[in-house]
Amino acid sequence: MLSDPVKRKNYDTFGDPAGPGVQPGGGGFSFEDFDGTGLPGAFQDLFQGFGNRGPRRRPGPRAGEDTQHTVRIAFRDAFHGTRLTLNLHRSETCPACQGSGDKVGAPVSTCTACGGKGFREQGGGFFRSREECPACGGAGKKAPPCDNCKGQGRTPRNESVTVGIPAGVEDGTRLRVAGKGEAGRRGGGPGDLYLQVQVEPDPRFERRGANLYLDLPISFTESALGARVEVPTPEGHSAIKVPPGTQGGANLRLKGMGMPIPGSAQRGDLFARIRVVTPKIEDERSKELLRELGELNDGSIRENAWR
Ligand SMILES: [Zn+2]
Ligand SMILES: [Zn+2]
Structure with missing residues (x-):
């Protein structure tokens, strides 16, 4: 599923191979340090969009990652076209929590990772930066993790997928199989599967x-x-x-x-x-x-x- 060690680590740490990510309205630099230091109102308006102020929501839907597989087919199969059945190790939206990662029906409590702030700070002085708390997605509150998916929002799954390879396919062709990548989370759609087709040459x-x-x-x-x-x-x-x-x-x-x-x-x-x-x-x-x-x-x- 996630062979890339960086993605694997991100997945384990953040529940997302892409890493902590930046959600709309959150993360990145904060100009909140300027507040109350006499900045004109116009500047405050200008900087409104950058800060971490405003009510925090649960993090939004996140689409599943695209995946890539290489298939090798015989020359005659490239000539006639063929159908391949692939056994994929992919993920599906956790049926227990519908992808939220939260234990259904459990009480929501303050996030222990950020102490309810929804962010964590890095650096110091003028260029102190803020990063959305990866544990609660910036919400500051958190339900206990779903037992079924350990809070990941998705579970591993083996699936057979049959893919049609068109007649005349060339070596190096990349075919997209929509929706057969990794499952999305929190209502996000699945990623796509990309098939890299290698065609064995015919020596004649x-x-x-x-x-x-x-x-x-x-x-x-x-x-x-x-x-x-x-x-x-x-x-x-x-x-x-x-x-x-x-x-x-x-x-x-x-x-x-x-x-x-x-x-x-x-x-x-x-x-x-x-x-x-x-x-x-x-x-x-x-x-x-x-x-x-x-x-x-x-x-x-x-x-x-x-x-
Ligand atoms: Zn938190
Ligand atoms: Zn779950």
């Missing part, structure tokens, strides 16, 4: 966005005469026509045979990158034929190479 394909690139070795003869060649695709295989005279480095396109584009009915393309493989010739008959071929097609290959 290089992926660039929705397009896929495939190395396609063809023979010298296929390059010269053209051929029909079977190539793998994400869902199986397909035949590709290699036109006569196809050179090494050429990209032959199979339109719409790449990855699905999430949220669309379209797909990217599959490109076959041509690599011409020259055969290793050992036998005299083949050498003879190639020499003959060389004489028939002599000369002009480098004619424009260095202009």
